[in-house]
Amino acid sequence: MLHLAGQDSRGLAHALDIDLADARRILGAVVGRGRTLREARNVRREVLDRAEERCSSRHLERVATADGEDGFRKYLFQLCDGARVEAVRIPLFDTHHTLCLSSQVGCALGCAFCATGRLGLTRNLEAWEIVEQFLEVRADSTRPITGAVFMGQGEPFHNYQAVLQAAYVLCDPAGGRVDQRRISISTAGVVPAIRRYTAEGHKFRLCVSLNAATPEKRAALMPIERGHSLEELVGAVREHAALRGRVTLEYVMMASVNIGEEDAVALGKLLHGMKVRLNPIDVNDATGRFRPPSPEEWTRFRNALARELPGQPIVRRYSGGKDKHAACGMLVGSST
Template sequence: MTSTKTSLLGLTRAELESFAVALGEPSYRGRQLYLWIYGRRARSFEEMTDLPEPLRRRLDAAASLDRLSLVRDTTAPDGARKLLLEMSDGLRIESVYLPDSPGNTVCISSQVGCALGCAFCATGKMGFYRNLTAGEIVDQVIEVERLTGARLTNVVLMGMGEPLHNYDNVVKALHLLSDPKGIAISRSRITVSTVGITPMIERWCSDDPPAKLAISLHATTDERRASIMPVARAYPLDDLMKSLRRLAHVTRYHVTFEYIMIAGLNDRREDATNLKTLLRNIPVKVNLIRLHPTGSDLQPSSDNAIARFLDWLRQEGIRCTLRESRGVENSAACGMLFAQEPIRPSSTQRRTLDTDD
């Protein structure tokens, strides 16, 4: 008979206290574990020197930390660093470190692959394998800090996967990331990007997790949006904007909209006018993003078209910027993440989510 160890990475302070009590230890041992795992980023129980040696041995026998392991590390000329990380089951994800962006930013994943199949995104071509645990989400931050030697100031969940399709684990991870006694990233510096799963945004409004939301918009009509984002058929723009107005009222944060510039599809004068109508009564910032090569038939807007569109938005009174493209050379840029190394488990593990949920 084989015994299953309890993975402690991803457990909250209260859960670690309960684990300690179950081992016959006082609850404060759980608080010590919490500090070692998240505050001090310990990779083994042996490092936890204020725990008695007999307890460390018992922890080694009963529990694990299940840290991610590095498979490949590539750096683009602009400093963007892409890390291919492997989990305990052999599945792999990608995370990206962006130094001086400003501050030090890490872009992390929430799923292995993605079920949504957006035309501009390489991750969707993988299909969907599984959700990440809270521990696997948090450990990307811990591992990037360890591997780069940098103190991270910003975390963006804009990597592989749709975070709101993994809502519970993502929200649990957000609380661990923002806890001043843990990873200690300010909630104002954590951003979660979503295609706009309206029912989950409503839940977000009620739960008020410690992060800001960014919306992958990319088109100004339901028809055009659905042509590049199939999930948009389930969530009309009118309903999405109603939820976002509520979100802005509840959180008091501005809402960031991401808008990939695609030639002939969303870069016309009428699109700028439509954006003004769509975003009325929402405090917003629009980030224009260059379309990066992912093997699709879509063509990027020209530099002149992007500059013209920026001018149109500003004329409409919309706060907007053109996001700097970093990491194109090592496929670390927006929309390019794809775990290109072989994934050990067979492709039969892939499955799809019902995007109407």
Template sequence: MKSIFDFTAKQMSDAFEEIGERPFRAKQVYEWLYTKDVHDFDEMTNLSKDLRAKLKATFASHYLDIVEKQVSKDGTTKYLLRLEDGGLIETVLMIHPYGKSLCVTSQLGCNMGCKFCASGLLKKQRNLTSGEMVNQVMTVSHDLKERISHVVIMGTGEPFDNYDNVMNFIYTINEPKGLAIGARHISVSTCGLIPGINKFSNEGLQVNLAISLHAPNDEIRSRLMPINNTYNMDDLRVAISNYIDKTNRRVTLEYILLKGINDEVTHARMLAHYLRGLNVYVNLIPYNTVIENGLEKASDRKIQAFKDELIRLHINCTLRKEHGGDIDGACGQLRAKREGRMTDNEN
């Protein structure tokens, strides 16, 4: 049964016409779902009993099951959610001064194989539907009894490997008469799938693009990220430049600092040289250790020296505040532990 959350406003209107209902009924349902936080068709009191019965027989509307919830002392909350087919996914709520941000998962497992990532411990089983992504937002918002103000598609999976569903998700949560999450409050992160970056540049959206770089040269990046063997850093730089030229939007580059691998001042200089002339900023990320991967977080001293060198070389950069360090905070940790692929002492 198709989920009611799979539809953008326009798609829902079309779907209602297909079952013999007038489009304004779709608008009523959309309002119940996204502005009134009501997902039970029986509680949609301005619909006839016959229509409610038809909707129950045609569409699924329940929220996802919350299997486990871990709450950090900094307010970060990691949810382990169960999908309709029994698959387990994670989504993470982060509290910022500017609002509540949700990190959404786009695939059940991941095939990108990044060496530092817990998500890759469990291989991709399938893409999530747009409705399963929307439902992560709805489930957490309902649990909180508060509105989610920002969404980052940076959870398990590669968003551009599930392009159409991810775009449908973005258009749904951005709908002004629905959740109305502003485009500039939505970010999508890719490990560097160039065809996806090129396609995304034509969407005409103000959505933020982040690219996982994590290395200053091909040798290190190929060790950390197998995708670099398909789309190397020179090609990626061209794609980034073309994206900026076409959209006039700045790109975020994510860089996890790993002890003894990419954390030296010389690496910062290589990175600055690579980025010269691009409208980007670098988001430096302290590593949330995953013991199975054999990688360690760079020291605070190395992290600060790396940041200082980028600033000296006129590269805009920030140091991400650590979230969820006292829980299974890294992407994929909680699910992998539940599936028996991790030990119990990651942090």
């Protein structure tokens, strides 16, 4: 059965065989204003009847919220089958929010520094379950939500179709009305999906979680390296950057692991001639196996990066909500 929150206007018009204008009005009610289907304005009763017959209106159940001392808010949702995922609301400039969304329950990729990876994969989320995270958080917020990042539980490109479908609902002018360029899809390096994404010409921001500059080091941190090598990955990123512009590379910093002088030099060689934006980010590892850099270690690494990647933006990204286990790599479907 279809779910209204899982279709953008065109998808809805096609699926229900109705006018695009009617589909926009229905989406405007359900996603745009967070109302019910029957509250769609200027839509004939028979069109609403057909939509009601063919569409489910199930919801996620919000089971808990937890507020970090830095203003990040974690939402824990229970899905219809009892599985649990989080979304994290991120404050921006005291005026608006951006939202970190889950795309799967758990994750199959098992990155060494990530608690979600230790869960293994339960299942993919459906597009409507992703959009509903947005609707629930928006309904709880007084400031507008102007961006979304697919960096919660899961590898978005292992759930390619549903993630893209949800992203198009979020940016639909009748739906979530989030600017396409403020929606980021972050992958650990599923190379065939990156190539497909590039070929299909989507405008959402592509982020790739790199985390190491040599195959040996990457394989020790990210088992995906054994399926899609660093060389293959950088080739796909290069193609994307050449066709669609700068790619954001995330780099989870782990002291004594991947932030040495030699790592900066290897990054410089690996990324030579490519337009990237490097986002170093502190590791969040509740097991204590990995620790983030000290201020001195960060300064040394930053200086080495600036030397090895001249002219490339290097922006340290803050991952908040640590005190509530809401930060990157900490989501495990729990309320605290």
